[in-house]
Amino acid sequence: MADLCSVPPEILVPAANETLDLVLGSQVELNCTVRWAGTEHCQPIPAWSKDGQWLGNGSSQDTVWSGQNSSEQFLASVLQLNLTHDADFGVFACWISNATATFTLQQAEAAGHVPAVLAALLVLVILVLLAVLYIQCRLNALLWYRDRYGELEINDGKLYDAYISHATAPDDRKFVHFIMKPQLENRHGYKLFLDEQNILPNSEPSADLIMNVSRCRRLIVVLSVAYLEQDWCNSSFREGLWRLLELSRKPIFIVFESQYREITHPAITLLKQHQNTVTLLVWRASSMTPSSDFWKELCLALPRKVSFLGSVGDPQTQLQEDKDPMLILHSSYLSSGGDLDPDGDLGTGPCPCCFSRGDRCAL
Known part of the structure; x- marks a missing residue:
């Protein structure tokens, strides 16, 4: 044992x-x-x-x-x-x-908050990158989608893509004729109708305005300081805005950065309050660049352009069902080329009874 x-x-x-x-x-x-x-x-x-x-x-x-x-x-x-x-x-x-x-x-060392903090920072960085990517590419993506799948505005009896109303001030003319017109017509292929007349005399649209706007798919108003001095802008801009909304769907108003921030004009305040019914664009110092957001936003507000061959013609102005001479670019009704004497009949044309011989009718 x-x-x-x-x-x-x-x-x-x-x-x-x-x-x-x-x-x-x-x-x-x-x-x-x-x-x-x-x-x-x-x-x-x-x-x-x-x-x-x-x-x-x-x-x-x-x-x-x-x-x-x-x-x-x-x-x-x-x-x-x-x-x-x-x-x-x-x-x-x-x-x-x-x-x-x-x-x-x-x-053992406690796990601590270092991994959690690093994970939170990583998520934050990803969110910031996504936000920057969205801001930088949002307009380009919208333009690509509009140009590929957007509504085609053809066979609508329109001759122009946009009606531009501006003041007679020299700065306004320079802005429209030397900045907007070359950019929209030469670079983007839009057709513009420029008008520097008061579009709402006595706060009511004139007959010319109604006819001209009916030829255009969009209405653009360059709302400069000189433009705001018009009577209808000072006294009855709200009523005038409703008239314009009746003439054109979602009109486009262009204001300048200084007046957008500093000027407390009732018209600017009203447009800010109704941005769901109008398109309000701000021209900034950086807008001169052709690739700036201003031009992208303006193109988004304008109709989708259709590519066409020069020999075929623009499908947005050709092949119209409406044969009204006022809505046709080259109307034979308005042309005098078919009559050798547009002021009167000199008897130089062939007589119907002489078509077979080619002789002139004797008076």
């Missing part, structure tokens, strides 16, 4: 000395299981130490059982720890007879 009890126990768990990285506030169970050959009389007594200091009796829970072979005995000693302080970490040793198992508990 003494020989059996002198055999040292075999440590089953842990298989080797363990090192555990645990965070502050966690709970852990240290399991030390041994096997020995002998009877219960040879049962060893487990003991635990921390950093070389013995822990008191009762610090662990011990369980003993016999194996299938009655000559084998097992003992499991479990030490439960609550790691609430830095001092709770250290080197724990399980002593069973002359066998020892060691557990090294190290305090």
